Amino acid sequence: MKNYNRIKLRETLRSSYWFVPTLMTGAAIALAFLMLNLDLAGKSELMEIFGLKPFTGGLESGLTVLSTIAGSMITVAGTVFSVTLVALTLASQQFGSRVLRNFMQDMKYQFVLGTFLATFIYCLLVLRSINVDREQAFVPKISITVAILLAIASIIVLIYFIHHASTSIHAWHIIREISDELESNIDGLLSENVGNRHPEDKRQFVEEIATSFNQKVYPIQANSSGYIRAIDYNRLLNIAKSKNLLLHLKQRPGKFIVRGSELVGISPPERVNRRLTQQINYAFILGRERTPFQDVEFSTKQLVEIAIRAISPAVNDPFTAIRCIDQLSVALCRLAAKDFPSPYCYDDDQNLRLITNQVTFAGLVDDAFHQIRQYGRQDVAVTIRLLEAIATIAMYTDNKKNRVALLRHANMIRRGSQDLLEELDREDVEERYQAVMKALSSQNVDSILDV
Structure with a gap:
């Protein structure tokens, strides 16, 4: 799975605090040897091309300048590392340990640390x-001048670091980054290209296949436990085509499976052997943690976690929860306006080969709103914002199933609001609920009012 391996390598390098500093340190070593060679060749006049005047001090001055810069840089590097750890600790305590992944992949922190180390x-x-021998004293004027320029650049980077560190732990900044990642995941979901999902000539009818498939199927079990980070759908499609099989995927990226759990159902079962079982298991990439690749629910749950932490009695910050709801509504509005890829994948000959376990709009709405509704039941502002979000999302879809999912959540929120002590609060909630019904009234909702 070349695409996944490339993304995995990129994420590993981005979240490694040694990678960027190591590259910058290597560049500093090369720069030092280059500048020293220019000094040895007596090319001081080259600096005048850039309008710079070479260092004019003597041996003692040069030693003092270099010693001062070196000592201050390693001190500041330690401070930068300490501040980074403090930011990680604060973010983990306030927003949850899962947001640390976003901080670890923030290459600005790595660049700042690399600047001072370099x-x-x-x-x-x-x-x-x-050479400290006064009779054969060698003062590398170009190299010292470049060291001074690097020190000035490091000061600028330090100022930027202070600004970035102070803003990166703000709730709006973290929510915005997670929302951007969610948008990217949605792009991947909507543009997923596996086989021919919408053939014009369907030679096999799904209803007939489903009936025969459930009667005659062989389950392929997982060889290990862990979270499904990715599935190589194209590999499974090629396996099914080459062996004339129909594969029904029971799992999807983001799900946790236990060794022995059913991954895929295969028909016809008589073609299954040990080698085929191994090939199918290799198409499922497992890991200890979830990743956003192929998993649109991942970022959704991150926003939900921030929201329910914000409305907990220990934090009591409904404004952050409302901001999370706003970003979730943006994503759901976009999903509501689009058609999800079909779970039925055909080969080039229009033969059904894969039945995937796709996420659904209703499932994503459940992920987005269930826990926030449950934990924010007594928070009027959060309850009202949930209904406002549902009303907004309803205007972006005319799909009946999508509207059923939205109405179901609106009804649950309405019923939960009956426990509010203040009558005016209940009236406010009812007003927003009627706005949801109005948004849904562009379609016939009479048949789904009992959901």
Whole structure:
């Protein structure tokens, strides 16, 4: 699965605090040797091309400048690392440990740390080259000048770091980043291209296949436990085509499976062997944690976790929860206006080969609103915002199933609001509920009022 392996490698490198600093340190080593070679060749006049005047101090001044810069850079690097850990701790406590992934992949922190380490290494290498013998004194003027420029650049980076560290732990910043990732996941879901999902000539009818399939199927079990990080659908499609099989996927990315759980149902069962079982297991990429790749529910649950933490009695921050609801409504509005990919995948000959376990709009609405509704039952502001979000989403879809899901949640919210002590609060909730019904009234909702 080349695409997944590439994404996995990219995420691993992005979340590794050693990768960017190591690259920058390597660049600093190369720069130090280059500048020292220019000094040895007496090319000080090259700096005048860039309007710079080479260092004019003597041996003692050069040693002092380099020692001062090196000492200050390693001190600031330690401070930067400490501040980063504090930011991670605060984010974990307030928003949950799952948002640490977003912080770990923030390459700005890595770039700042790499800047100070690179400047420190550069100064050490230049210091090493200085000959302290006064009779044969060698003062690398170009190298020292570049060290001063790196120190100035490091100060600018430090100012930027202070600003970024102070804003990156704000709720709006974290929610915005997760929302952007959710938008990206939605793009991946809507553009998923596996086989021919909508053939014009369906040679096999789904109803007939489903009936015969359930009567004669062989279950393929998982060889290990863990979260499904990705599924190589194209590989499964090729296996099914080459062996003339029909595969029914029982799991989807993001689900936790236990060893021995059913992954795929295969028909006809007489073609199953040990090698085929291994090939199908290899198409399921498992891991200890969930990842957003192929898993549109991942970012949704992150926003939900932030919201329910915000409305907990220990935090009592409904404004953050409302912001999460707003971002969830943006994503659901977009999903409501689109057609989800069909779970039925055909080969080039229009033969049904895969029946995938697709996420549904109703399922995503449940993921987005169930827990927020349950934990925010006594919070009037959150309850009202949930109904307002549902009313907004309803205007983006004319699909009856989608509207059934929205109405079901509106009814649950309405029933939960009956426990509110203040009558005016209940009236406010009822007013928003009627707005939901008005938004749904563009279609015939009489048949779903009892949901």
